[in-house]
Amino acid sequence: MASATFKYLRPNRLPHIWCPGCGDGIIVGALVRAIDKLGWSKDETVVVTGIGCSARSNAIIDFNTFQTTHGRALGFATGLKLARPELKVVVVTGDGDGAGIGGNHLIHTARRNVDLTTILVNNSIYGMTGGQYSPLTPTGSFATTAPYGMVEPAFDVCRLVEGAGASFVARGTVYHVRQLEELIGAALTHKGFSFVEVVAQCPTGFGRRNRMKSPAEMMKWQRDHAVTVEAAEKLPPEKLAGKFLTGVLHHEDRPEYTEMYRQVIAQAGQEGGRE
Amino acid sequence: MSDNGRVRLMQGNEACAEAALAAGCRFFAGYPITPATEIAEILAARLPQVGGTFIQMEDELGSMAAVIGASIGGKKALTATSGPGFTLKQENIGYAAMTQIPCVIVDVQRGGPSTGLPTLPAQGDVMQARWGTHGDHPIIVLAPSTVRETYDLTVTAFNFAEKFRTPVILLSDAVVGHLREKVVLPDPSEIALVERKAPTVPPGEYTPFRPDADGIPPFVPVGRGYRYHMTSNVYDEGGFPATNNHAVARQLMERLHQKIDQHLDEIVLTDEIATQDAEVLVFAYGASARSGKAAVKLARGQGIKAGLLKAKTLWPFPAAQVKRLGERVKAIIVPEMNTGQLVGEVERAVRRLPVEVLPLNRYDGLMISPEQILAKIKEVM
Numbered sequence: 247m248a249s250a251t252f253k254y255l256r257p258n259r260l261p262h263i264w265c266p267g268c269g270d271g272i273i274v275g276a277l278v279r280a281i282d283k284l285g286w287s288k289d290e291t292v293v294v295t296g297i298g299c300s301a302r303s304n305a306i307i308d309f310n311t312f313q314t315t316h317g318r319a320l321g322f323a324t325g326l327k328l329a330r331p332e333l334k335v336v337v338v339t340g341d342g343d344g345a346g347i348g349g350n351h352l353i354h355t356a357r358r359n360v361d362l363t364t365i366l367v368n369n370s371i372y373g374m375t376g377g378q379y380s381p382l383t384p385t386g387s388f389a390t391t392a393p394y395g396m397v398e399p400a401f402d403v404c405r406l407v408e409g410a411g412a413s414f415v416a417r418g419t420v421y422h423v424r425q426l427e428e429l430i431g432a433a434l435t436h437k438g439f440s441f442v443e444v445v446a447q448c449p450t451g452f453g454r455r456n457r458m459k460s461p462a463e464m465m466k467w468q469r470d471h472a473v474t475v476e477a478a479e480k481l482p483p484e485k486l487a488g489k490f491l492t493g494v495l496h497h498e499d500r501p502e503y504t505e506m507y508r509q510v511i512a513q514a515g516q517e518g519g520r521e
Numbered sequence: 522m523s524d525n526g527r528v529r530l531m532q533g534n535e536a537c538a539e540a541a542l543a544a545g546c547r548f549f550a551g552y553p554i555t556p557a558t559e560i561a562e563i564l565a566a567r568l569p570q571v572g573g574t575f576i577q578m579e580d581e582l583g584s585m586a587a588v589i590g591a592s593i594g595g596k597k598a599l600t601a602t603s604g605p606g607f608t609l610k611q612e613n614i615g616y617a618a619m620t621q622i623p624c625v626i627v628d629v630q631r632g633g634p635s636t637g638l639p640t641l642p643a644q645g646d647v648m649q650a651r652w653g654t655h656g657d658h659p660i661i662v663l664a665p666s667t668v669r670e671t672y673d674l675t676v677t678a679f680n681f682a683e684k685f686r687t688p689v690i691l692l693s694d695a696v697v698g699h700l701r702e703k704v705v706l707p708d709p710s711e712i713a714l715v716e717r718k719a720p721t722v723p724p725g726e727y728t729p730f731r732p733d734a735d736g737i738p739p740f741v742p743v744g745r746g747y748r749y750h751m752t753s754n755v756y757d758e759g760g761f762p763a764t765n766n767h768a769v770a771r772q773l774m775e776r777l778h779q780k781i782d783q784h785l786d787e788i789v790l791t792d793e794i795a796t797q798d799a800e801v802l803v804f805a806y807g808a809s810a811r812s813g814k815a816a817v818k819l820a821r822g823q824g825i826k827a828g829l830l831k832a833k834t835l836w837p838f839p840a841a842q843v844k845r846l847g848e849r850v851k852a853i854i855v856p857e858m859n860t861g862q863l864v865g866e867v868e869r870a871v872r873r874l875p876v877e878v879l880p881l882n883r884y885d886g887l888m889i890s891p892e893q894i895l896a897k898i899k900e901v902m
C-alpha cells in the first residue's frame with residue numbers, strides 16, 4: 247500500500263505543510279492508490295486545485311499539477327478538458343473553495359456533465375485562512391467569524407450537486423479510508439461529472455474551537471456518525487437521526503459534454519452552422 | 522482565395538472573430554455582454570467548423586479560468602467582454618500574467634462607471650487594462666481604430682501572447698466594435714503566425730520556468746511527457762512555490778517585466794500621419810484616432826501644420842515615440858472618451874520638454890468630433 251503512494255509523490259516536495267492530524271494527506275493517499283489501481287499514467291493525469299489547505303495536495307504528487315485561483319479550479323479544469331478530452335482531469339477542492347466562492351462553477355459543471363472528477367474536502371471550515379466559517383460549517387458550531395455559533399444552515403453539498411445534474415455523487419470519510427479509495431476509484435472511472443465529498447477533520451481550525459480535543463477524537467466522530475447507504479436502508483428513521491450517509495448516493499449514465507460537443511463539431515462541419 | 526472573398530463589409534467585432542480563427546484560435550469561453558457579444562455569437566458558429574470549441578460559461582470568472590485551462594492544454598484561446606465583465610476577469614488575468622500563460626482578452630469598452638452607458642462608446646478602461654489586477658506585472662494592450670486594424674491587431678495579439686507567454690488585451694470600443702466598414706482582408710498565406718516556443722531538452726531536464734536568453738521560458742502543454750507544477754504563488758524556476766525566498770521573489774518579478782521591456786521595439790506599434798513638419802500633434806488611439814485623423818486633414822486644408830501620432834499599442838506606453846515628436850512640436854492634444862487616462866502618460870513622456878499637453882475629453886456617450894479637435898488645434902496655433 248505505502249509503496250503505491252510513494253511512487254506518486256515528489257520526494258523533494260516533502261515534508262508537506264499540513265498541520266499534525268490533518269485529513270488532507272489521507273485523501274491524497276486514497277487518490278493516488280485509486281489512480282494506481284486504474285493504471286493511469288502520470289503523464290495523462292492532471293490534478294487541478296483552487297486555493298486552500300486541500301489545494302496543497304497537488305504540489306506533492308507527481309502528475310501534471312495546477313494550483314489555480316480560489317474557487318475557480320473547475321473553470322480551469324473545464325477549459326483544459328474541453329481542449330484535451332483525452333486527459334484524465336481530477337479537481338481537489340475545499341468546502342469554501344468548492345461550495346462557497348466556487349459554488350456557481352460547481353453547480354454548472356455538474357449540470358454540463360463534463361467528464362471530471364471533483365473531490366471536495368469537507369473539513370467544515372476555512373482552514374488555510376485560519377478557521378472562518380464555510381457554507382458547510384454546521385449550524386451552532388464555532389468559527390473565528392462565528393464567535394457566537396454559526397447562524398446559517400449548511401449545504402448538503404451532495405444533494406446540491408445531484409440537484410444540479412451531477413451523474414455520480416458519493417460521500418466518504420477520512421476514517422473509512424478503504425471505502426474512500428473505492429469511491430474515488432468509482433468516481434474516476436465514471437464517464438461524466440463525478441463528485442466525492444470527503445468528510446475530513448481540521449483539528450487546528452475546527453476541532454480546537456468545537457471541543458474536539460484531538461484528531462483521533464475527530465476521526466472517531468466520523469466513525470460513529472457515518473452510515474453506509476446500504477446499512478441505512480435497513481435502519482429505522484430514529485436510528486439515522488444525526489447521522490450522515492456514505493457510499494454512492496447517486497449514479498446515472500447520461501451524455502457527457504465533450505462527447506456531445508464532438509457531435510456539434512461533426513454537425514457544424516456538414517451544415518456550416520446556423521447563424 | 523479570390524479577391525472577392527477577401528473584400529467584405531464587416532463589423533469590428535466580426536473582424537476580431539475572423540482574425541482569431543485566422544490566428545489559430547481554437548477555443549473561446551465567454552459570457553454575453555454588449556457591445557462584445559457578436560464575437561461570442563460568431564465564434565459559437567465558426568469554431569466547431571474548424572474543429573475548435575466554444576463554451577458559454579456561467580460567468581466571466583469561469584470564462585477566464587476556462588481560457589487559461591484551454592491554453593495550458595495547448596490551444597490558442599480567447600475571451601471577449603466589456604467593462605463590467607472585464608473587471609470580473611481581472612483576478613485570473615493576473616494568474617495568466619503570473620504563470621505566463623498565453624491568452625487573448627478582448628474588452629470592447631462601453632460607457633461607465635459600472636453599467637453606466639451600456640450601449641454607448643467610451644474609452645474608460647485604459648487604466649483598468651493596465652492596472653486592473655492586483656500586484657505589479659507587465660501587460661500588453663493593443664487598441665484598434667478601424668475594422669481592418671481590429672483584424673490585424675487581433676492576429677498580433679495572439680502572436681504576442683504566444684511569443685511572450687503573456688495575456689494580451691485587445692482594447693476595442695463600442696464605435697470600432699459595432700462599426701461596419703469595407704475591408705480587404707489579408708490573404709491567409711500572408712498572415713505570419715507565431716507558435717509558443719517548445720523546450721529543446723528531454724522531459725527529465727526541463728525546467729518549466731527557466732527563461733532563455735530572450736527572457737521567455739519554453740512552454741509545453743500538459744500530457745506530452747513533460748510533467749510540471751504550476752502555481753499562482755511566487756515560484757522558482759522549477760515552478761514550485763518559493764514564498765519564503767525573497768531573492769526568488771525579486772528575480773521572478775524582474776523577469777516578468779524584462780521579457781516585455783527587452784522587446785519594446787517589437788511590441789510598441791504606432792502610426793504617424795503628417796508628423797514630419799508638424800507644429801502641433803494629436804496623440805490618439807481607438808475611436809478617437811478616427812476623429813484625430815480627420816481633424817489633421819481639416820487642419821492641413823486650412824494651412825495648419827498638424828500631425829497625428831496614433832498609438833496601436835497602449836501598454837507598454839509608446840513613451841519614446843511621444844518624446845521624439847514632443848521635441849519638435851509646440852503642443853500635443855490628447856482627445857480621449859474619458860476624463861483623461863492616457864494624457865498623464867503623455868505628460869510623463871515629455872516632462873522635461875517645453876511642450877504644452879492639452880487634454881480633450883468627452884464622457885457623455887458621444888464621440889469626440891473632428892471639429893472639436895480642430896478647434897483645440899486652432900487654440901494653440
Ligand SMILES: Cc1ncc(C[n+]2csc(CCOP(=O)(O)OP(=O)(O)O)c2C)c(N)n1
Nearest residue numbers: 298299300316340341342343371372373374
Ligand atoms: C479571491 C480570494 N478570496 C479569498 C482568498 C483567501 N483564502 C485563501 S484560502 C481560503 C479558504 C479556503 O478554505 P477551504 O476552501 O474550505 O479550504 P481548506 O483551507 O479548509 O482546505 C481563503 C478564503 C483568496 N486566496 N482569494
